[in-house]
Every structure is written in C-alpha cells, then in structure tokens.
Amino acid sequence: DAGVIQSPRHEVTEMGQEVTLRCKPISGHDYLFWYRQTMMRGLELLIYFNNNVPIDDSGMPEDRFSAKMPNASFSTLKIQPSEPRDSAVYFCASMGQGIGELFFGEGSRLTVL
C-alpha cells in the first residue's frame, strides 16, 4: 500500500481563488481526518469522517471551508474563496477501526498570495 495519498503537494494561488485539496486514504481504513499545520498553532483538527460520514467539523474555521467524502477512497477539502491567512500545510490522515494510530499523508502546502 502506498499509504495516504494527497494532491497537490504544492499549490500557489491568488486570494479569492478556489482551492481543492484531495486525499486518498489507506484502503480499509474507516476514519479520515483533515489537519492544518502552521508555525503558530501546530496541528489543528479541521474535520473527521467515519465511514464517509462527517462526525465533527467544529474545527473548520469558516464557511469558506468545506469537506466531502463521497466514497471510502476519496475526500476533498475545499476553500472558497481563499485568503492569505489560509496559507499552511494541510494534512490528511486515516485510521483503521480500533487501531488508534493515525497514518498521515505527505501534506499539501498551500500558499495564497
């Protein structure tokens, strides 16, 4: 298994543009998490899914952020419109039932100019 796969690895965009980040979890994992990493705040949980259903989105900063998981092998995190303060590394992680270990992707580094 190639592990959790995220795309794009790097994204540079201008303020106001729509940004879509993608994640493919490890096959068979029931949980999927989206985290945002910044120097000031470290890793912040944005949202997580269980069996494709959003369970807790209390970490999503604003209505500009949305996340979907249409099936067990794909999830997206969308920012519309993007702002410079959204610049960060966004991580996706997946976890199997009862394992208690998160498996992270390599992250998507977003820069909003």
Add this chain to the structure above:
Amino acid sequence: AQRVTQPEKLLSVFKGAPVELKCNYSYSGSPELFWYVQYSRQRLQLLLRHISRESIKGFTADLNKGETSFHLKKPFAQEEDSAMYYCALSGNFNKFYFGSGTKLNVKP
C-alpha cells in the same frame, strides 16, 4: 476542554546528552496519550503510545496523571533524533488533539 500543551518550540541539545520534551494535557476523562514524530522530508508518524508502555528508538514516556503530563525522554540523544515532535491526546481513539510541536535539534 481538551488541550495539549508543548511549552518548548525549539530544544537544542548536544549528542549524547539527555533530552526531555515536555507535554502537558487537560482532559476531563481518561485520555490515551501519544507521541508522533516528523523527520525531515518524511511523513508524520507514530513514535509511541502510553498504553503500549514501550521504548522506541530509546525514547520512553510516562503518563503522570497527577501532573497531567506525558513527557518524552531519552537518556542519550543522537543526531538522527533531530525532528519535529508532537504530543497527542485521544479520548476515545476517534478524535485526536495535537500540541503545537517541539523541534528537537541534536548538535554534533
């Protein structure tokens, strides 16, 4: 409310010196505690968890419920230990809270 605090953003030690990365937490129930590590150009990965009571790469961490701490320790630091370390907490294995991270720099 649940919170994980790592007071040091950067910790520099010399090779062979002992190292301790601090982690304090607040949680109303009985949490599970973890340490994750991110080496340069690698993915964030699990280093150890308190329920396993294991030593990984010479690192250990003891859960002190009285002090609500889960400090990571190693008696003799190696250069390859240089990395970003995150302490994490989970209340029920399906929601994980991370601290802000400590960058460990082991100097030769």
